Amino acid sequence: MEPKFHAFMFSWFAFGHMIPFLHLANKLAEKGHRVTFLLPKKAHKQLEHLNQFPDNIVFHALTISPVDGLPVGTETASDIPVSLSSSLASAMDWTRDQVEDAVRVAKPDLIFFDFAEWVTEIAKMYGAKSVYFITFSAASASMSMVPGLRPDNLATTPPEYPSSKVLLRGQETNAFSFIFYPFGEGTTLYERIAKGLTNCDVISIRTCLEVEEKFCDFLERQFQRKVLLTGPILPEPDKIIPLEDRWNLWLNRFEPGSVVFCALGSQIILEKHQFQELCVGMELTGLPFLVAVKPPRGSLTVQEGLPEGFEERVKGRGVVWGGWVQQPLILAHPSVGCFVNHCGFGSMWESLLSDCQIVLLPYLPDQILNTRLMTEELEVSVEVEREETGWFSKERLSVAVRSVMDKDSELGNQVRRNHVKWKESLLRHGLMSGYVNKFVEALEKLVQNKNLE
Known part of the structure; x- marks a missing residue:
């Protein structure tokens, strides 16, 4: 039997990063390993219910210092617009002394990290192995790290990039240039990721070879580091509390596969006109729908931002909700037949492993x-076509949804067939658990070899 190790986890202060880290922590704890999870105090309550092994996973609170430009009380990315991410990165960097103190006292075997590239220095100092955990797709990581990438050549497809299909187009290259913007004091997101991947002991990615093999191979060649894959590590459905009555009772009113569910993640805050196009686009589908998005900029509630007369027109068949919802359980409800989402990496996996048709509205690069x-x-899936403004129209959103929901649609039937094949392939017996088992075994060997050094 392999000796048990102690791992630290320190992710970027965004729930889209912290939640995958915690799902991975659950997998390690399930095997008997200990995890100390370093995170802002305010995130404790929001993540506590996802800790399936509280005896093995301990939350270690970090005090987040005030930073010029950040609203008072800001601790995570969901507290701020994307434009303030650089200031939040500074706040993360200012926890370095706290992280180092915790490492010095506990002496972990492994430290998992992502955007805090300085973790590699602390790990070396105290004899721990550093593991860069990529919570976004290997395709995105590969595009970010192609040799010679600069803000002025994003429009050119790099010959080293592994795919001629997974590319940025037109104005999208402008959006992707954000990786070269300041991200904390004196550095950029590009530099952070590059330094972290170059200086870590091991790279790990939340993906599988069946979907992203060529991108994983590219990263392994590029950084000359072993790349370990965890699989998508989504929580087991039977370990989640039941769907709230509010949504269960509402969804039960509709025919199987007839409801369109739209969710855009915890970080996206739409402008009011974008929010209204989204709402009216869902209305124009003529189908029952549930939209879960944050209130638009300048509005305290979603109701404030709704188009005039909208609530009356969709009464009984449409709901716009500004709070948190149990996304995996809503997707699993028999009445939900289409998932409109931003294609964040977590939502990508949840949609791929669901039975829903998939319509995508990407927002970030x-x-x-x-x-x-x-x-x-x-x-x-189907991607909603954008206007020249970079956003989409209500008409194009409606057309995209109808194209996959219409039973006579050739496109809808084609993506449904492909989706079924991929889902069956990914859920075949032992595939996901096999990734986790191999991943943990590799970490156990890494720790064992470290102890022999």
Whole structure:
């Protein structure tokens, strides 16, 4: 029997990063290993219910210092617009002394990290192995790390990039240039990722070879580091509390496969006109729908931002909700037949492993590349066409949804067939658990070899 190890986890202060880290922590704890999870105090309550092994996984609170430009009380990315991410990165960097103190006292065997590239220095100092855990797609990581990438050559397809289909187009290259913007004091997101991947002991990615083998191979060659895959590590459905009555009772009113569910993640805050196009686009489908998005910029509630007369027109068949919802359980409800989402990496996996038709509205650059992976490589989804403004119209959203929901649609039937094949392939017995088992075994060997050094 392999000796048990102690791992630290320190992710970027965004729930789209912290939640995958915690899902991975659950897998390690299930095997008997100990995890200390370093995170902001406010995130404790929001993540506590996802800790399936509280005896093995301990939350270690970090105090987040005030930073100029950040609203008072900001601790995670969901507290701020994307434009303030650089200031939050500074706040993360200012926890370095706390992280180092915790490492010095506990002496972990492994430290998992992502955007805090300085973790590799602390790990070396105290004899721990550093593991860069990529929570977004290998396709996005590969695009971010192609040799010679610069803000002025994003429009050119790099010859080293592994795919001719998973690409940025037109104005999307402008959006992707954000990786070269300041991200904390004196550094950029590009530099952080590159330094972290170059200086870590091992790279790990939340993906599988069946979907992203060529991108994983590219990263292994590029950084000369062993790449370990965890699989998508989604929580087991039977370990989640039941769907809230509010949504269960509402969804039960509709025919199987007839409801369109739209969710855009915890970080996206739409402008009011974008929010209204989204709402009216869902209305124009003529189908029952549930939209779960944050209130638009300038509005305290979603109701404030709704188009005039909208609630009366969709009464009984449409709901717009501004709070958190149990996304995996809503997707599993028999009445839900279509999932409109931003194609964040977590939502990408949840949609791929669901029975729903998939319509994609990517917002951030990594989501755009995930969307191309789903739409162009796997051919399991439809992307909503954008206007010249970079956003989409209500008409194009409605057309995209109808194209997959219409039973006579050739496109809808094609993506449904492909989706079924991929889902069956990914859920075949032993595939996901096999990734986790191999991943943990590799970590156990890494720790064992470290102890022999």
